[in-house]
Amino acid sequence: MTTHSLPTGRAIVLTYVLVVVLAAASWIAASLGTGTGLALAIAAVKTIAIALVFMELIASPASDRVIAVIAVLFVALMCAGLLGDVAFR
């Protein structure tokens, strides 16, 4: 773990600023009635930032990354099945 290049203090602070700004943007956009897609897209970007920097996936060994990627793929597969069901009802 510590043999990899870990996020610096600056990266941690910048990531925090980014997710807070995105959360504020999401709240403002919702109050303007921009619909569901933007709020979900912002949530996805926030999660990626948290996973890469706070959860240190960016510096993690391949074993950790494989588990994370497979979990995301399974979630995507389930979402695709669900969307297919909804679209063809």
Added chain:
Amino acid sequence: MTSLAQVRRFRVAVWTVIASEALLFSGLFGLYWSYRDEYPRAFDAGVRIDIAWMGGVNTFVLLTSSFAIAWAVHAMRHARTRVVARCLVAVLLLGGVFLALKIAEWTVHISEGVVPGGAYYTGPWNGRGSSLFFTLYYFMTGLHALHVIAGMVLIAWVALRVRARTLTGDDPHALELVALYWHFVDAIWVFLWPMFYLMRA
């Protein structure tokens, strides 16, 4: 001192737990989207009934707690034990604020008759769609709150070890693993927030 091989094993185990939990929540997200497609007006009304400012404040509270524990891990690696202790106390306080707001919101809903079971009352959109929305709301936010409580117990355990000096910068792995779990809890809320508080047609 934990060996590198042990650390790797523990990290894989925690990531596996996180992956399993992600699949659990994604099943619930699937239910939400499926029913939202079937009852769009009732789900829209449900989002309007939820207390937006409480959901919003809780989002910033959890994001800040995530930053605080990431900073604790960073400080631990630089052997700044006092900073670590302060960050962990901040995380516990923020977790407490999150739970207090969640309980306050549930109390308001229950006092207005929006309760689990057959007695839901959600105004003009009262009906099966509203019942499904609030069943999912109580279940998903409740399950998430249980994860917050579990995370706080783990963080308190780590904080006690830091205070007893059995967890130091030479062996920070227990803190790193607990932080991983806490960030995951934060990431789940990042999706629950728009689903239950923001997404109005």
